[in-house]
Amino acid sequence: MKLQRSVPHIAWCLATIGAFAIGKWTPSSHEPTVANATSMPTEDRSLLGQPKGQSAGSESTTATESELQSSAMMSETELSNIAREAIKDPNPLKRSLAFAKLLQSMTPENAAMIEKQMRELDAGGDEWRMFRYAWGAIDGQAAFAAASTIEDDRSRNRARSAAVSGWASAEPSDAIAWMNNLEAGDDKERLQEGLVSGLADNNITVATNYVLKLGDEGNRRADDYLEDVASEQLRSQGVDASARWSEQLPDGPLKGAAMDRVANAYVDQDPAAAAAWAERFAADDYAARVIEEVGDEWAERKPAEAVSWLESLPESEGKKEGMESALGEWVRRDPTAASEYLASMADSPTKDAAIGGFVSRLAWEDHDAAIAWASTIGQENQRTEALVDAARAFFRRDRDAAVAWLETSGLPPEAQKKVTESRRGRRD
Numbered sequence: 001m002k003l004q005r006s007v008p009h010i011a012w013c014l015a016t017i018g019a020f021a022i023g024k025w026t027p028s029s030h031e032p033t034v035a036n037a038t039s040m041p042t043e044d045r046s047l048l049g050q051p052k053g054q055s056a057g058s059e060s061t062t063a064t065e066s067e068l069q070s071s072a073m074m075s076e077t078e079l080s081n082i083a084r085e086a087i088k089d090p091n092p093l094k095r096s097l098a099f100a101k102l103l104q105s106m107t108p109e110n111a112a113m114i115e116k117q118m119r120e121l122d123a124g125g126d127e128w129r130m131f132r133y134a135w136g137a138i139d140g141q142a143a144f145a146a147a148s149t150i151e152d153d154r155s156r157n158r159a160r161s162a163a164v165s166g167w168a169s170a171e172p173s174d175a176i177a178w179m180n181n182l183e184a185g186d187d188k189e190r191l192q193e194g195l196v197s198g199l200a201d202n203n204i205t206v207a208t209n210y211v212l213k214l215g216d217e218g219n220r221r222a223d224d225y226l227e228d229v230a231s232e233q234l235r236s237q238g239v240d241a242s243a244r245w246s247e248q249l250p251d252g253p254l255k256g257a258a259m260d261r262v263a264n265a266y267v268d269q270d271p272a273a274a275a276a277w278a279e280r281f282a283a284d285d286y287a288a289r290v291i292e293e294v295g296d297e298w299a300e301r302k303p304a305e306a307v308s309w310l311e312s313l314p315e316s317e318g319k320k321e322g323m324e325s326a327l328g329e330w331v332r333r334d335p336t337a338a339s340e341y342l343a344s345m346a347d348s349p350t351k352d353a354a355i356g357g358f359v360s361r362l363a364w365e366d367h368d369a370a371i372a373w374a375s376t377i378g379q380e381n382q383r384t385e386a387l388v389d390a391a392r393a394f395f396r397r398d399r400d401a402a403v404a405w406l407e408t409s410g411l412p413p414e415a416q417k418k419v420t421e422s423r424r425g426r427r428d
Contacts, residue, residue: 076110079102079110082101087123088121108142112142112146114131128162129162135163135166136163137170138170140170141178147163148160157190161190161191164195165194165195165201168194168201172203192214196211196229200229208249215252215253222254223257224257226257230262234262243259243277247259251284259287267297271298271302278290282314282318291313295310296322299327303326303327303333304330306329307330310322310350319350320352321353324353324357326357327357328357328358331362332361342354352378352383355373359374360389363393367394371387374390388419391406392418395420406419
């Protein structure tokens with residue numbers, strides 16, 4: 001179903017303001033001064049978020065003709081007064097209502113003027129994010145051009161991404177065509193994230209197909225983009241619908257990325273149901289992240305149940321990764337119970353993986369015990385990796401003793417170097 005944007009009213013704006021306040025982009029300060037910000041001439045599309053040529057629709061979702069005329073005829077003084085209330089009023093509810101009205105009053109012709117007023121009033125990051133998105137929704141190219149004049153690199157990148165996101169939410173085809181004409185590089189990669197976010201706001205199917213195409217072309221960030229689409233799907237449709245959506249994706253790494261994001265929300269809602277869902281894909285290579293995610297998140301609540309479920313699965317990379325994560329969580333909560341469970345397990349690749357996760361946590365509490373457990377791992381590469389983890393903690397606590405142990409540890413020189421090289425004193 002196409003989720004086409006319509007003319008906003010105050011309630012829509014308030015909901016959107018709340019969504020962006022907890023969204024992906026939350027700058028810590030205000031936008032810097034811009035150099036020669038200008039507005040590109042465009043046809044009049046004062047209906048915020050409504051693509052050119054689209055009818056206003058029903059009364060329940062659109063502004064009345066008189067409201068539109070009022071918005072278009074609002075003077076600079078009136079806009080200035082609304083902007084001041086939206087940014088400076090001490091009452092947060094009044095600020096939100098005023099900011100919604102300000103966005104509702106924005107047109108391609110007055111957007112640059114509102115931008116100037118917001119800068120003079122020292123607007124905050126969330127307000128700038130909403131403004132750039134809203135401007136992009138009514139005049140994408142002008143909004144992008146204005147954002148491009150910001151002098152600070154980081155703020156400029158954020159502003160341009162927000163403008164592109166708004167543009168894609170209102171005119172997906174135009175925004176995609178514009179993006180396709182950009183030269184490849186880091187700049188395009190940053191903007192694509194905003195584009196995908198906006199496409200997902202408009203239509204999940206369009207956003208999904210766009211990202212799948214990027215994946216086919218070898219885009220290195222396609223899995224991240226599809227996780228963003230999954231997040232919007234979860235927000236708007238819930239876990240059950242999102243699980244069905246992810247299942248229908250073509251088998252492969254992108255499907256795994258989408259299912260991983262769904263699994264994170266699913267296990268938070270119902271760990272047992274999430275496990276039953278994930279188990280259906282336990283033998284599929286692309287679902288390794290899903291099994292690991294469910295096991296890890298479930299272990300944060302009930303580690304014994306999570307580990308028991310993982311152990312019941314057929315051998316797979318996902319099972320091994322899940323056991324490693326789950327045991328790491330369990331030892332943090334109850335090291336005695338975790339060690340007793342490990343001792344009861346039969347030797348297997350799964351047990352080796354579980355010990356690896358156990359050691360990575362235990363090392364910072366009891367490096368001697370961690371070294372002893374790591375030494376029991378059957379697979380040589382995993383054993384070496386676990387011993388390095390344990391020895392690093394040992395080295396941070398007592399360098400001289402750790403160096404003396406290394407000399408008799410039997411670890412190869414390259415592994416010993418990993419133990420003693422600087423890691424800035426931080427835990428892995």
